Amino acid sequence: MNVSDMNLIFLGPPGAGKGTQTKKLIEEFGFIHLSTGDILRQLIRSRDTLGLQAQIYMDQGKLVPDGLILEMIQTKMEKKCGYIFDGFPRTIDQASALDKIVPVDHVVYLFLSHDVILKRLTGRRVCEKCGKEYHIEFMPSSLKDSCELCKGRLYQREDDRPFVIENRLSVYEKQTKPLLEYYHEKLIRIEACGNVLSIDQENIKKIGLSTHKAMSQCCS
Numbered sequence: 001m002n003v004s005d006m007n008l009i010f011l012g013p014p015g016a017g018k019g020t021q022t023k024k025l026i027e028e029f030g031f032i033h034l035s036t037g038d039i040l041r042q043l044i045r046s047r048d049t050l051g052l053q054a055q056i057y058m059d060q061g062k063l064v065p066d067g068l069i070l071e072m073i074q075t076k077m078e079k080k081c082g083y084i085f086d087g088f089p090r091t092i093d094q095a096s097a098l099d100k101i102v103p104v105d106h107v108v109y110l111f112l113s114h115d116v117i118l119k120r121l122t123g124r125r126v127c128e129k130c131g132k133e134y135h136i137e138f139m140p141s142s143l144k145d146s147c148e149l150c151k152g153r154l155y156q157r158e159d160d161r162p163f164v165i166e167n168r169l170s171v172y173e174k175q176t177k178p179l180l181e182y183y184h185e186k187l188i189r190i191e192a193c194g195n196v197l198s199i200d201q202e203n204i205k206k207i208g209l210s211t212h213k214a215m216s217q218c219c220s
């Protein structure tokens with residue numbers, strides 16, 4: 001049984017570091033990362049119609065509608081397992097739709113305090129050319145306002161501004177927390193209060209060990 005024969009979901013508030021945590025698992029275990037946030041931003045950068053449609057919602061700190069998200073996810077899935085879902089599902093409706101498409105083995109829930117979330121998100125900066133993320137306090141660029149990789153300008157995403165973040169958090173509380181109940185039996189809880197953009201070995205082990213121990217429900 002290979003860990004890449006299973007599907008994982010990563011849950012957590014904006015700023016919990018889902019992108020970084022999943023990156024480690026992808027490198028170590030060979031999962032395929034499906035981040036709705038990343039996919040959306042790619043579509044927006046390439047001026048895709050779907051992306052532009054979604055941007056209207058994201059700029060207001062609102063969730064992109066289920067139909068749009070589902071369509072996007074399914075076009076990215078070529079097999080039944082080996083995926084990490086990041087930023088999806090966000091609602092019970094999306095979760096039950098996903099259940100009809102593929103089995104879910106584990107749901108990794110990252111939790112952290114309101115203050116930490118605010119500090120992380122308001123300090124985030126993104127390269128407008130290549131999309132690389134920085135943080136003014138925890139991971140600043142050595143070129144100040146420019147990207148170390150491509151010299152692109154670093155900017156603050158519209159949905160990282162304080163009033164939008166407060167809105168994102170209340171949307172998260174209201175719509176995503178019921179998922180913890182929905183996935184109750186598949187939940188792995190991880191405290192995500194370490195330094196931004198880096199997680200400790202213990203947490204990696206916790207996810208790794210848990211996934212190793214677990215029996216996959218698919219591709220067996």
Ligand SMILES: [Zn+2]
Binds near residue numbers: 129130150
């Ligand atoms: Zn760049």
